[in-house]
Amino acid sequence: xxxxxPTPEEWLAADPDPVTRTELELLIKTGDQAGIDDRFxxxxxxxxxxxxxxxxxxxxxxxRVVVRQTxxxxxGHIGSGAKVVVGYDARQNSEVFADDVAxxxxxxxxxxxxxxxxxxxxxxxxxxxxxxxxxxxMVTASHxxxxxxxxxxxxxxxxxxxxxHDQAIEEAMASQPLPPRELPSATRxxxxxxxxxxxxxxxxxxxxxxxxPLAYTPLQGVGLPLLSRALDSINNGRPFVVEDxxxxxxxxxxxxxxxxxxxxxxxxxxRRAEQIDTPLALATDPDADRLAAVVWAYDxxxxxxxGDEIGALLCDWMLRTAPGGTERVVANSIVSGRLVGRIAxxxxxxxxxxxxxFKWIARAADNLEPRDDGQPWxxxxxxxxALGFAxxxxxxxxxxxxxxxxxxxxxxxxxxxDGRTPIERLGELMDEFxxxxxxxxxxxxxxxxxxxxxxxxxxxxxxxxxxVEVVEITDYRHGVGGLYPADVLRFDLADGSRVSLRPSGTxxxxxxxxxxxGDIQVPDPLLTLSEAVRELIxxxxxxxxxx
Numbered sequence: 001x002x003x004x005x006p007t008p009e010e011w012l013a014a015d016p017d018p019v020t021r022t023e024l025e026l027l028i029k030t031g032d033q034a035g036i037d038d039r040f041x042x043x044x045x046x047x048x049x050x051x052x053x054x055x056x057x058x059x060x061x062x063x064r065v066v067v068r069q070t071x072x073x074x075x076g077h078i079g080s081g082a083k084v085v086v087g088y089d090a091r092q093n094s095e096v097f098a099d100d101v102a103x104x105x106x107x108x109x110x111x112x113x114x115x116x117x118x119x120x121x122x123x124x125x126x127x128x129x130x131x132x133x134x135x136x137x138m139v140t141a142s143h144x145x146x147x148x149x150x151x152x153x154x155x156x157x158x159x160x161x162x163x164x165h166d167q168a169i170e171e172a173m174a175s176q177p178l179p180p181r182e183l184p185s186a187t188r189x190x191x192x193x194x195x196x197x198x199x200x201x202x203x204x205x206x207x208x209x210x211x212x213p214l215a216y217t218p219l220q221g222v223g224l225p226l227l228s229r230a231l232d233s234i235n236n237g238r239p240f241v242v243e244d245x246x247x248x249x250x251x252x253x254x255x256x257x258x259x260x261x262x263x264x265x266x267x268x269x270x271r272r273a274e275q276i277d278t279p280l281a282l283a284t285d286p287d288a289d290r291l292a293a294v295v296w297a298y299d300x301x302x303x304x305x306x307g308d309e310i311g312a313l314l315c316d317w318m319l320r321t322a323p324g325g326t327e328r329v330v331a332n333s334i335v336s337g338r339l340v341g342r343i344a345x346x347x348x349x350x351x352x353x354x355x356x357x358f359k360w361i362a363r364a365a366d367n368l369e370p371r372d373d374g375q376p377w378x379x380x381x382x383x384x385x386a387l388g389f390a391x392x393x394x395x396x397x398x399x400x401x402x403x404x405x406x407x408x409x410x411x412x413x414x415x416x417x418d419g420r421t422p423i424e425r426l427g428e429l430m431d432e433f434x435x436x437x438x439x440x441x442x443x444x445x446x447x448x449x450x451x452x453x454x455x456x457x458x459x460x461x462x463x464x465x466x467x468v469e470v471v472e473i474t475d476y477r478h479g480v481g482g483l484y485p486a487d488v489l490r491f492d493l494a495d496g497s498r499v500s501l502r503p504s505g506t507x508x509x510x511x512x513x514x515x516x517x518g519d520i521q522v523p524d525p526l527l528t529l530s531e532a533v534r535e536l537i538x539x540x541x542x543x544x545x546x547x
Contacts, residue, residue, distance in 0.1 A: 004174050005040055005059055014178035015057065017064045024057035046170045047505040048357045049160035052141050052150030055093060062149045067097045067139075068179040070151050071104035073172035074135065077165065080109030082134040085191070087115040087124035089140040089222050089287045090248030091149050094118075097139045101151070104179065106186030113189045118222050118248070120288035121152065122399035126200060127193045129158030129396065143219075143259040143285040146252045157366075159396040160359035163484060198230055200394040201402035205409050206321035207234050209416030212408055214280055215273035217242040219258050219265065220249040221286025223401060230405045236412075240276045242268050252286070260285050260292035261387060263304055270294055270302050279421060280411055284400035290387040291400040293407060297423045305422070308337035308438045308515075311383035312429055313422055314403065315340045317410040318381040318391060319347040326350050327375045331364030333357070333384040334476070334488060335500045335513040339436040340383065343429065349380065355476070355486045356502065358388060362396040367482070385438065385513065438515045439526055442504070443537040450503020450510050454487055456540040457501065462491070465532040468525070469494045497525060499533060510537045 006014075008028055015021045027035045039058025044051045044066060051070060055062045078084070084105050088098035095118070102112035115127060121138050128136035136154035144150070153161040153169065161169075214231070216239035218224040224246055228238045244254040245268065252258045256265045260283045273281040279296035293310050297303040305313075315330055322328060330344040331352040344351035352368070354360035361384065365377035382390040388398030391406045407422075414420040430436065445453055458477075463470050474480055476488040491499040500513040512533035516525045 005043060006178055008036055008040060008058070010178060011040075011058060011065065014181055015063070015065050016181045020057040020061075020063045027057075043174065046166045049154075049166075049359055050150060050152040052144060052148060054147050055149050062141075064093075064097065064100055065178065067100050067151060068104050068183075069173045069176065070153075070169070071101040071137070072108065072176060072179060073169045074137065074153060075105050075108035075110050076172055076176075077169050078110070078135050081111065083111045083113065083132065085113045085115060085124060085127045085131055085133045085136040087119045087121070087127070087136070087138045089121070089138075090118050090250060091139075091141060091286070092146065092250040093149055094139045097149065097151070098137075100183070101137050101139070102188045103183045103186050106188060107184055111189070113191050116190050116192050119194075120222050120226060120401060122289055122395050122397055122401060123193065123197050123226070125154060125158050125397035125399075126197045126395045127191065128154050128156065129394070130193055130196055130200075131191065138287075140287040142287050142289060143261075145258070146250065157396060159362040160357070162359050162363075194226060194229075197395075198226065198233060201392045201399065201405065202230060202233055203394075204322065204392060205234060205405055206413070207409060209412035209414075211236055212280060212412045212415065213237075213276055213278040214239045214282060214408060215242070215269055215276060215278055216240065216281070216404075217245045217269045217272070217283045218248075218288065219255050219260060219283060219286055220245050220247065220252050221258070221284065221288060222248055223284035223286075223288030226288070227284070227401050227404055230401060231408065234405065234409065236408055239282075240272060240278070242272045244268075248286075258286045260290060266292060266294055266304060273302075280408070282404050282407065284404065285387075288400045289398045291389055291403040291407070292387055293422075295422045298421065303423060306438060307383070307385035307387045308339065308436070309426055310387070310403075310407070311336065311385070311389065312339045312343060312436075313410060313426060314383065314389055314391065314406060315343050315381050316347075316425070316429060317406060317413075319344065319349055322380045324378065324380075327371060327378055328380040329365040329368070329377050330380060331361045331382040333361060334483075334490065335502065335511075336383065336385040337436050337438045337515050338498070338517070339429065339433055342433040346433070350377070355483055356384060356488070358382070358384070358390065358398045360484075361398075362390060385440070434517055435519060436515060436517050437526055438513070439530060440511060440513045441530055441533055442509045442511050443534060443541075445508040445510065445541055450508060451487055452544060453510055453537065453540045454489070454501065454503055456543050457489065457536065460540070460543075462536055465491065465493060465497075465499060465536075466525075466528040468497060495525070497529060499529060501533070501537075512537065
């Protein structure tokens with residue numbers, strides 16, 4: 001056990017939550033050493049932009065003690081007097097955790113500003129910059145299961161925290177003493193920035209064409225109120241909502257999964273679209289920072305668009321409606337497809353690849369060399385394949401609400417032009433730039449660290465996938481092209497295909513991403529790549545087990 005991790009008895013003395021205290025007391029009373037070790041053998045680590053995990057007792061779970069430690073570490077990092085915006089979604093304990101964050105910040109001499117009411121994550125990102133804050137904290141676990149929660153940290157520019165700030169806060173969490181059970185009462189400012197947020201995301205929406213009926217589900221999260229107001233503002237009326245998924249529910253009792261990447265989750269949404277006879281259905285995840293789209297295809301069936309397909313459509317739309325030239329920046333992650341880069345080049349925009357995560361995508365324009373003409377770089381569109389899209393440079397994070405509004409505007413414009421559909425527009429883009437198809441797999445590792453399996457893969461690098469030879473291997477571990485070092489491997493194949501591998505930031509998984517460019521063949525090379533990637537990961541995992 002890590003010497004810096006407190007004992008269960010010390011933790012009990014600091015825990016203000018009777019639920020997690022009872023959980024820990026029962027483990028101690030019954031002598032459940034495995035349960036204690038699971039909770040105290042390690043502590044939650046900073047992932048993409050903060051900490052996230054199952055709720056429960058101990059430093060390896062999300063709970064009020066861990067949240068208070070995080071807030072205290074943040075306060076120490078940014079200093080007394082700093083202004084910090086705090087937001088929270090509708091998950092279990094989100095409001096309690098947010099209140100703890102604000103109380104700890106106030107006790108440390110910071111100036112907390114609590115967003116009201118419960119807010120989507122992109123509203124918090126907007127508020128940090130809009131209110132001139134030094135940092136932001138959002139209590140959410142996004143699309144994770146109901147038993148999870150988390151804390152995302154933002155810097156003063158409104159974008160997610162990046163190194164070295166995240167390491168400094170994590171180290172401070174590990175070294176500081178446990179917080180007191182009772183916190184001093186403190187006043188805090190409250191703010192509702194929903195009007196200003198809507199004004200910001202609607203400022204670049206091009207409105208053409210007639211009303212377009214829309215089926216929608218917020219997946220029992222917080223997206224409905226603001227999306228409804230946004231659609232009203234562009235004269236599109238309120239969406240036709242999946243009724244039993246409309247209201248927030250911390251337990252997500254009426255959804256298959258709170259993750260819109262799960263196709264089964266969208267079944268009721270599709271039925272709702274059929275009821276109202278509309279060809280368009282959208283979903284946001286519970287904190288409304290991701291967008292899924294389902295459209296009626298020309299082959300008379302519903303088509304769930306991939307993140308890369310939505311990204312291509314939105315990229316094309318944003319560049320068509322955003323005037324300018326090469327000062328316009330389009331960014332996507334290194335594991336996303338290549339179609340967006342080709343669209344950007346053809347539309348005279350500057351294309352940037354970043355590491356996975358919007359903490360990098362949102363800053364894509366910040367890190368470019370100054371232009372010779374003195375014009376500022378402007379991020380017009382950013383995306384990653386996991387249904388994350390940024391369509392407004394005033395929200396420096398992925399935003400399912402603004403992406404939904406832009407997608408509706410796109411559909412209206414296509415309908416007005418000549419009755420085309422998003423699928424037909426996607427086909428036109430494929431005709432112009434070549435057929436691009438992408439897919440991914442996630443391979444569970446039985447609790448083993450993904451970084452360990454990645455190490456084995458590096459020791460036995462493949463030189464072909466299936467029958468196709470690898471022509472180039474890029475290892476991002478030591479930094480490539482000015483990017484921060486990352487545990488990612490990319491394989492470019494002789495037929496133009498591409499495979500990327502990385503460990504999950506939140507789960508014991510290896511994620512494989514693959515892209516095939518060119519005509520569909522038999523056997524389908526996309527399926528062949530999927531099988532080859534799975535086999536590679538399974539073999540590396542087995543090699544560790546056999547040691």
